[in-house]
Amino acid sequence: MLLQAVLLLLHCLASTLGQYELCKSLVSTDDGSVWEHYACQPKAASMKDYMRIKVDPPGITCGNPPEKFCTLENPYLCSDECDASNPDLAHPPQLMQDRERSGLITYWQTVSWSRYPEPLLANISMSWNKSLELTDDIQITFEYGRPTIMVLEKSMDHGRSWQPYQYYADDCLDAFNMPPRRVRDLSPANITRVICTEQYSRWVGSKNDKNVKFEVRARFAVFAGARLQNMDNLYTRMESMKGLRDFFTFTNLRLRLLKPALGGTYVQRENLSKYFYAISNIEVPARCKCNLHASQCLLQDGNLQCQCEHNTTGQDCQRCKKGFKAKSWKAGSYLPTPNGSPNTYCECYGHSNRCSYIDYLNIVTCVSCKHNTRGQNCQHCRLGYFRNASAELDDESVCIECNCNQLGSLHDRCNGTGFCQCKDGATGPKCDDCFPGYYWKQGCYPNICDEEMLLCQNGGTCYQNQKCICPPEYKGVLCQQSRCEGGKDCNAASSSHLPMATLLLCTLLSHLLATLTPH
Numbered sequence: 001m002l003l004q005a006v007l008l009l010l011h012c013l014a015s016t017l018g019q020y021e022l023c024k025s026l027v028s029t030d031d032g033s034v035w036e037h038y039a040c041q042p043k044a045a046s047m048k049d050y051m052r053i054k055v056d057p058p059g060i061t062c063g064n065p066p067e068k069f070c071t072l073e074n075p076y077l078c079s080d081e082c083d084a085s086n087p088d089l090a091h092p093p094q095l096m097q098d099r100e101r102s103g104l105i106t107y108w109q110t111v112s113w114s115r116y117p118e119p120l121l122a123n124i125s126m127s128w129n130k131s132l133e134l135t136d137d138i139q140i141t142f143e144y145g146r147p148t149i150m151v152l153e154k155s156m157d158h159g160r161s162w163q164p165y166q167y168y169a170d171d172c173l174d175a176f177n178m179p180p181r182r183v184r185d186l187s188p189a190n191i192t193r194v195i196c197t198e199q200y201s202r203w204v205g206s207k208n209d210k211n212v213k214f215e216v217r218a219r220f221a222v223f224a225g226a227r228l229q230n231m232d233n234l235y236t237r238m239e240s241m242k243g244l245r246d247f248f249t250f251t252n253l254r255l256r257l258l259k260p261a262l263g264g265t266y267v268q269r270e271n272l273s274k275y276f277y278a279i280s281n282i283e284v285p286a287r288c289k290c291n292l293h294a295s296q297c298l299l300q301d302g303n304l305q306c307q308c309e310h311n312t313t314g315q316d317c318q319r320c321k322k323g324f325k326a327k328s329w330k331a332g333s334y335l336p337t338p339n340g341s342p343n344t345y346c347e348c349y350g351h352s353n354r355c356s357y358i359d360y361l362n363i364v365t366c367v368s369c370k371h372n373t374r375g376q377n378c379q380h381c382r383l384g385y386f387r388n389a390s391a392e393l394d395d396e397s398v399c400i401e402c403n404c405n406q407l408g409s410l411h412d413r414c415n416g417t418g419f420c421q422c423k424d425g426a427t428g429p430k431c432d433d434c435f436p437g438y439y440w441k442q443g444c445y446p447n448i449c450d451e452e453m454l455l456c457q458n459g460g461t462c463y464q465n466q467k468c469i470c471p472p473e474y475k476g477v478l479c480q481q482s483r484c485e486g487g488k489d490c491n492a493a494s495s496s497h498l499p500m501a502t503l504l505l506c507t508l509l510s511h512l513l514a515t516l517t518p519h
Contacts, residue, residue, distance in 0.1 A: 019231060019338055023295050023309035037310055039292035039332035039340025044135035047128065047284040048097045050304060054125045055093050055108070062109045062276070063090050069112055070274035072145050072263035078273060082109055096124070096279050107143045107280035113260065114272035122277055124255040126284070127159060130304040131316050134248040136285035138214040143278040145261025148201055149175045152214055155252040162254060166214050167196035170203075175258075183218040188237070191222050192247040203264035210280075216248065235334035239346065239364055240356075249289055292332025292340060293317035310342040335364055349394040351378035372399040386418045405432040407443045439465040449478060458482075 023040035026033050055061060062069075063084030070078040083089040091109035100106055113120045138152070152165040169175035178196040186193060200212040217228065224234040238245045260275045267275070288297030290306035294317050297306050308317040312329065320329045333341045348366035351373045356365055369378035372385045381387055381399035391398045404412050404420035408431030414420045422431035425444030434444040437453075447454055449462035456468035460479030463469050470479035 021295055037342045040295040041292055042287045042297040044285055044287045047286045048282055051126045051128055053093045056123050060110050060122045062111045072274050075271045075274050096282050105280050107278045109278040110276050112273045113275035120260055122257040126253045131251050131289035132286040133289045134216045134286050137216050139283040140212045141210050141281040143280050146212055147257050148262055149259040151256040153254040154250040159252045164194050168201050170201040172196035172198055183215045188222055191219050192243055232337040239334045290317045348378045371396045384412045386414050403430055405430050408432055
C-alpha cells in the first residue's frame with residue numbers, strides 16, 4: 001500500500017508540474033511499477049550568460065585611439081570620452097552582457113561616424129555552440145538613440161549560413177523595399193513571415209525608449225491568447241504547422257547595424273561625432289533545444305549540453321544511444337497534450353515525409369505510407385504483406401509480399417510469419433501444395449485412387465490419383481464392377497463393347513481380304 005501511495009504521489013506530481021518538465025514518471029500497473037515516458041524540455045533561461053560576442057569590422061569599437069563624443073540632443077555637448085587604455089573610459093563588447101550591479105550603466109560603443117567616410121556599419125555576432133529555442137522577446141537596449149536602420153539575423157548551422165529574422169527602419173519601403181508591418185497584423189497562416197517594422201526606429205528621444213525587440217510573445221499569443229493561457233493550442237500548432245518550431249530555433253544571432261540614430265533630422269555632416277552605436281544590454285530568453293528528450297541543460301566544458309533521456313544522446317539529444325537503434329531516432333512530440341510523447345507521434349520510420357493533425361482525435365498521423373506499410377506511424381504492413389523479421393522497422397524492405405497461391409488460398413493475406421490461409425486439402429506456406437489424399441489440378445481435390453487405401457481392383461491401374469484405368473471387362477470408379485453380370489456371354493459382351501471405329505475397321509479389312517483371295 002505504501003509503495004502504491006508513493007507511486008500515486010509521483011504521478012500526481014508529474015501532472016501538476018509545468019508542461020513538459022518531466023521526462024518520465026513511475027506508474028503502477030497490473031504487471032508492477034513501470035516507467036512512463038513523456039516529452040520534456042529544459043526551463044527557459046537568460047542566454048546572455050552563455051553567449052560569446054564578436055563585433056566587426058576590426059577597429060569598430062571605440063577607444064583606440066581615444067575619441068570624444070557629442071550627444072544628439074545637444075551637438076555642442078561633447079564631454080563623453082572613450083579610451084580603451086583606461087578601464088573607466090573603455091567600452092568593450094563584453095559590457096553588452098554584464099549585470100551592471102553597481103547601478104552604473106555600462107555599454108559597448110563604436111567609433112563615431114566622423115571616423116568613416118561611408119555610412120557607419122557594424123555587426124554584432126552572438127554564438128552559443130548549441131541549438132536554442134526562443135521563449136520570449138529578444139530585447140536590445142541602445143544608449144544614445146536606437147538605430148535608424150538595422151537587421152536581426154539568425155543561423156541554424158553555427159554561422160555557416162544566415163537568414164533574416166526581422167528588418168527595422170524608419171522607412172521600410174525606402175530602406176528595404178518592404179511595406180511596414182507589425183506582429184499584431186500577422187495571422188496564424190503567416191506567423192513565420194519575416195517583416196519590416198518601423199516601430200523601433202523613429203526618433204523619440206534617447207532618454208525614453210531605448211529598447212528594440214524581436215517580438216516572440218506576440219507570435220505565441222496568436223495561438224495561445226493574449227495572456228498565453230492556452231499553451232496547449234500553441235504546442236499543437238508547433239507540432240502540426242510546418243516550420244513553426246524551426247522559426248524559433250537558432251544557434252547564432254547577428255545584429256547588422258546599418259545606420260545610427262540621427263536625432264530626427266538629416267545628417268549634419270559638420271558634426272559627425274554625435275552619430276555612433278552604443279548597446280548596454282542584450283537579453284535572449286531561450287531554452288536549450290533538446291528535441292523534447294531532456295529536462296535539464298548544463299554547462300559542460302564551456303558548452304551547454306542537454307542531459308538526455310529516452311535512450312538518446314548528443315549535445316541536442318539528436319541521435320540514439322549505442323545499442324538502442326531498434327527504433328529510428330525522432331524528436332519528441334508535444335502531442336498528445338499535456339504530456340506529449342517521447343518518440344511515437346509523427347514517427348513514420350522513413351516510410352513517409354508528411355504528417356497530418358487530426359483535430360477531433362488529437363493525434364498526428366503519417367500520410368501516404370510507402371514501402372507497403374500502413375498505420376498511424378507506418379509501423380504495420382499492408383494487407384497482402386508481412387513483416388520481414390530480419391529487417392529494422394525503418395528498412396525499405398520491412399514488408400514482404402505474401403504471394404499466396406490464388407487457387408490454394410482463401411485470400412491474399414498471410415499471418416505475421418508469412419503463412420497463407422489455405423483451402424481444404426491445400427497446404428504449404430503459400431498454399432501451393434496438397435495434403436496426402438489430395439491431388440493438384442487447379443487447386444487440391446480428394447484422390448479418386450492411390451497406391452495405399454483407394455486401390456484400383458481387378459487389375460486396374462491408378463492414373464495420377466485421378467481415375468482407375470480398367471480392363472475391358474470391368475468398370476466402376478475402382479474397376480470394382482464386372483461388365484458381364486446377369487449370365488451374359490462375357491466374350492459377346494466384350495466384343496459388343498468394342499468401339500464402333502474398331503468394328504468398322506475390322507469389317508473393312510475382312511472385305512478387302514475377300515477380294516484379294518483367288519477363287
